[in-house]
Amino acid sequence: MDLTNRDSFGSKFGVIAAAAGSAIGLGNIWRFPYVLGANGGGAFLLIYLIFVVVIGIPVMMSEFVIGRSAQRNPYGAFRILAPGRPWYLVGIMGVAAAFMILAFYAAVAGWTMEYLYQSVVNGFSGKSAEEMSTMFDTFRSGSARPVIWFLVFMVMTSCIVMAGIQKGIEKYTKVLMPVLLLLLIALSIRSLTLPGAGEGLVFLFKPDFSKITGKVVLEALGQAFFSLSIGMGTLITYGSYIQKKERLGNTAVSVSLTDTFIAVLAGVAIFPAVFAFSIDPASGEDLVFKTLPVIFQQMPGGYFFSLIFFLLLAVAALTSTISVLEVVVANFTEEFQFGRRKATVLAALAISVLGIFASGSWSWFKELDIFGFSVFELLDHTSANYMLPLGGFFIVVFVGWFMGKPKVSGELSSNGMFPVRYYPLFLFIVRFIAPIAIALVFLNSLGLF
């Protein structure tokens, strides 16, 4: 297949914007606070930060190296770089993870759309924290709305992916993400000035080491992978669109630090309010939806803040869902020679079936119980906590032990164009530290020591 006129990102900022667009999303603003809240707060944050630096950044660099070197989707990349070897299975697992993630992620994006709608019609007006909580439960359990919003979101994602990389992704991210950041800062200021806010900060930043268990460590690892969009080949796919003259190391560091900053900022916006309004920080995946509208109610100009915030959150989710769908579509177009349109429609239809079960987990499919999990929980936990770290394990092992130093250092330095003094450290991490750390977290979560 002719790969000479493959799409590529137009500029340095375009690359960072697109990769950051994938990384920044509901994972930062919805999943991070809920998982942190359910896992004891500050100690989780500390472990999370360590994982981002020690494992996350090296995995992200490794994905970029694989993708740009092979110029393919994850499955095809492993086939080209390791012909006749079973490494392509990592690519297949990535496609499977993309299916699962999109199914529940777009369901949550659907909740965001409902909240955007409620902001427009002023549906939060005058409601207490308790009423806000009931409102969310009623929405999620009572009707076809969550499923309809999920489908709306899938259609939007598919339309953008169909239009292609360059036009589809760069344009939106560049302008809108900085605005989201400003809004989060405004929200944090309001949240921090609520009476009783201090307790939330203590919860978020003061580690209580007695809270650390095998499960907490596993969840922190899973959240780091999920938030950085690593472990399933999304950034292998994006790496294949990065031009040869870009520095992969710098890009990975900027994207990871930005992503982490936004997650912590979301924590600063949410936890003070959680404590001020006596909401249970461990309530689960409904935490953010029950907290944010209450903060908006307490802000001057809350109507507009809430409107713009949920709009931007939906956009942030969209720049992530397109990156997930792109993994599947790149695979279908390059491996089965499907046209882009056909690949997108087929992938979106298949994912939608799974997603209807996920978004109906509180209504139509409430009784459906798989090993004690709802469909939504099963997709969420299995993909983030097991599939992504497992994928990351194989990705670093591949780059560290099998790809060959000349290729790896050639990619990182753009064939000698840039110095890569960090290379020995990078190699040590991808060969030893990252794979051993991931293995230990898995064994520990199984209670093996």
Ligand code: PFF
């Ligand atoms: N990183 C995204 C977020 O934090 O919202 C979610 C995500 C996108 C996960 C792409 C995995 C992925 F491959």
